[in-house]
Amino acid sequence: MSIVVTGATGNLGRHVVAGLLEKVPASQVAAVVRDEGKAAGLAERGVELRVADYNRPESLKGVFHAGDKVLLISGSEVGRRAAQHQAVIDAAKEAGVALLAYTGVLGGPEADLKLAEEHKYTERAILDSGLPYVFLRNGWYSDVYTDNLARPLATGSLVGSAGEGRVASASRKDYADAAVAVLTGTGHENKAYELRGDVAWSLPEYAAEVSRQSGKTVTYSDVPPEQLVDILKGAGLPAELAEILADADVALSRGVLAREGDDLRRLIGRPSTPIADSIAAALAELEK
Incomplete structure (x- = not known):
């Protein structure tokens, strides 16, 4: 029996694998990857590599074994994820895995945003x-903002359509630690966890904190979602993704991603990472 992580070299997957290696021997961890070269470091640490591609269902045959605990990390190709996830689910069922964990979206079937549709499909399929x-119904990732901190620092402007809406974000590592707790623990079968950060914040507050820490003035500009779509498309995003992200901002304005709950804190056994700490880490990275 292995603990198997799909998308193991992705932004979330690498944190999950690192967390697992702190808890269990490397011989008990398997990483599903598309490119063995990108996972060479994991192989050197003793992690078993299993090569497969969400877009090629035939490549998933034999990737999972009876008794495995599997973490299906949702794909990044919005619009293609339903079929990709279905292929993984079918392969896991055929293998007879012991557990299939899935990284969905806060609110699950009640999540009222376009980004949630493929997650809803996947939960039903499972x-x-x-x-x-x-x-594992993950809330918003603080990293969505802090990974792109260079632009507002350069322009002095953070643009969105969230108004004064609040979001209870947490770091990718927080969500990864929750997955590790489930994969290495017991008593989690057939449960849904609503994972959100301890403290909700607004985009104006985010801009103010960036200004405070960086010493540069960054202001939040609220625009209609149609205008945000045009801005995102102008930045090179595909139209469908731009519309989904603008819709997510509108959802933030309604408080969709600021639900109450302490599932994340309980699973990881500590407070979630404050947005101020994520900003500080991103600024330090930019200074390197």
Whole structure:
């Protein structure tokens, strides 16, 4: 039996694998990757590499083994994820895995934003499979903003359509630690966890904190979602993704991603990472 992480070299997956290696021997961890070269460091540490591609269902045959605990990390190709996830679920069912954990979205079937549709489909497909499951319904990632901090620092402007809406974000590592707790723990079968940061914040507050820490003035400019779509498209994003991200901002204005709950804190056994700390880490990285 292995603990298997799909998308293991991605932004979230690498944190999950690192966390697992602190808890269990490397021989118990398997990483599903598309490119062995990118995972060479994991192989050197003793992690088993299993090569497969979400877009090629045939490549998933034999990737999972009976008794494995599997973490299905949602794909990054918005609009293609339903079919990709279905292929993973089918392969996991055929193998007879012991547990299938999935990184969905805060609110699950009640999440009222376009970004949630493929997550809703995936949760239904997992339920239909009859496999033991865990739904890790991740809230907003602080990294969505801090990974792109260079632009507002350069322009002095943060643009969005969230108004004064609040978001209870947490860091990718926080969500990864929650996944590790589930994959290495017991008693989580057939449960759904609503994972959100301890403290909700607004985009105006975010801009103010960036200004305070950086010493540069960054202001938040609220624009209609149609204008935000045009701005995102102008920055090179595909139209469909731009519309989904603008819709997510509108959802923030409604408080969709600021739900109450302490599932994340309880799973990781500590407070979630404050947005101020994530900003500080991003600024330090930019200074390197």
